[in-house]
Amino acid sequence: MNFVEELRWRGMLHTEMPGTEDMLNKGMASGYIGFDPTADSLHVGHLTQIMTLIHFQRAGHKPYALVGGATGMVGDPSGKSAERNLLSEDVLQHNLESVKKQLTRFLDFNTGANSAEMVNNYDWFKDFTFLDFIRDVGKHITVNYMMAKDSVKKRLEGDTGMSFTEFTYQLVQGYDFYYLWKNHNCSLQMGGSDQWGNIVTGTELIRRKDSGEAFALTTNLIKKADGTKFGKTESGAVWLDAERTSPYQFYQFWLNTTDVDAKSYIRIFTLLDREVIEAMEVEHDAAPHTRILQKALAKDITIRVHGEAEYEKAIKSSEFLFGNVGLEFLGELNETEVVGIFSGVDNYKIALSDLEQGINVADLLAVKTSIFASKGEAKKMIQGGGAAINKVKIATADDVYTTDALINGKFIIVQKGRRNYFLVIAE
Structure with missing residues (x-):
């Protein structure tokens, strides 16, 4: 199966210029995708383009990943309703290094003739003067041609307008393609439909x-079946950097995919073969409650982004919350990882000095925190056996908790009912 056919059956292909597939079928070709370093991490919204480069290389072609040290200074107006803030050179350089490091996880940079290469467009723009650019590049593209672009028309029709900086972005990106075509025999540029x-x-x-x-x-x-934006959660974007989005949160994002979206995402974001995926779909349709597609999807992506060990830890974290993994598991985690597990639940902070003196459990749950609306409600739940601290049912409403209850010297896990968790942090 060739590259275009691969994208087509996976539901990834949007548009190709006439002759593209014929050109690719003649032998190894070079192609590129650009990534602007607007942050110090890529997010799951970038994964479609990363997967495109992976499939391109697996089909025997040579992928180039362009990190936009120059275009990142300008800002792409495509799909934007307002001009984004320009980054300082120091921030941009930090972002560049971080993005480069992430891209090396996905592409093979040491596989012979079609080894992936990474390039930075700042390298060819840093000594390109403004006068040279408008003379050597600008004269070849008319203003009429540039004005006809949808990204330009939409902004000009809006309230904010468009700066000259953003208006020239397409010329800058166009020159990137020209430079790579001229100097690296790069005959194909790929990207999102926008x-x-x-x-x-x-x-x-x-x-x-x-x-x-x-x-x-x-x-x-990529969009969700319900029309909401892909890659966004209540807490914001889902990042590839473990410091921004923990591997557990990352795993849960994919695991919580709807059945409809899972059928689309498993084709787009995994490297599983067509026969394997189609067999899974049949199995999933026969027993949707097993969530076989979601589990396979979450496993494949979490391992490729964070590694096998972090995937196993994410599984254990899920089992801690919803299964039978014991409290000792949290002792294996650092503070960031513990907070990551409980990022989707209410967190409360209490003074460490209060625990040093000892806190009555009803005060802990309804005064020092607002896990319960009142001490009376807390006592009623405790008497009914429906409240637990650190996975142990609270014996009586008169129980007192001290620093001995802290996990890793910092945390107390509260359960109201079986599945309602709360994290108490002592500071």
Whole structure:
């Protein structure tokens, strides 16, 4: 199966320029995707493009990952309703190094002729003067051509307008393509469907400036079946950096995918074969409650992003909350990891000095925290056997808790009923 066919059956392909598939079928080709370093981590929204490069390399082609040290200073207007803040050079450099490190997890940079390569467009723009740029690049693309782009028209029709900086973004990205075509024999640029206008500006510049031929391919933008934005949770974006989104939270994001979305995501975000996926779909449809698709999806992506050990830890974390893994498991985790497990539940802070003196359990649950609305409600739940601390049922409403109850010297786990967890942090 060739590269385009692979994207097509996985539901990833959006548009390809005529002749693209024929060009790729002639032998090894070079193609690239750009990643602007607007943060010091990529997020799951970038995974579609990462997967595209992975499939490109697996099909025998040479992938280039372009990190936008130059374009990151400008800001891509595509899909944006307002101009984004420009980053300082120090912040941008930090982001670049972080993004580079993440990309090396997914692509093979040591596999012979089609080894992946990483390039930074700052390297060819840093000495490119403004006058040289408008003379050597700007003269080849008309304002009429640039104004016709959807990303430009939408902004001009809006209330905020568009700065000259953002208006020229397509020329800067177009020159990236020209430079890679000229110096790295890169004949294909890929990206999300919102990048089509910027990509074909590059193919047009190659044609007009050097009478060359280049090609374009875009993938579908990923949306949830209910129309909400993919990759967002109540706490914000789902990042690939474990410091921003813990491996447990990352795993849970995929595990909690709906049945409809899981059927789409397992094709897009995993490397499982078609036969394997189709067999899983049949099994899933026969017993949806087993969530076989979600489990396979979460496992595949969590291992590739965070590694086998973190995946196993995420499984144990889930079993701690919803299964039979004991309290000793938390002793294996650091503070960040413990907080990560309980990021989706209410957290409360109490003074360490209060525990040193000893706190009556009803006061702990209804005065020092608001886990219960009142001490009376707390006592009633305790008497009914429905409240637990550190996975042990509270014996009586007169029980007193001290620092001896702290896990890792910092945490107390409270349960109201079987599945309602709360995290108490002593400081």
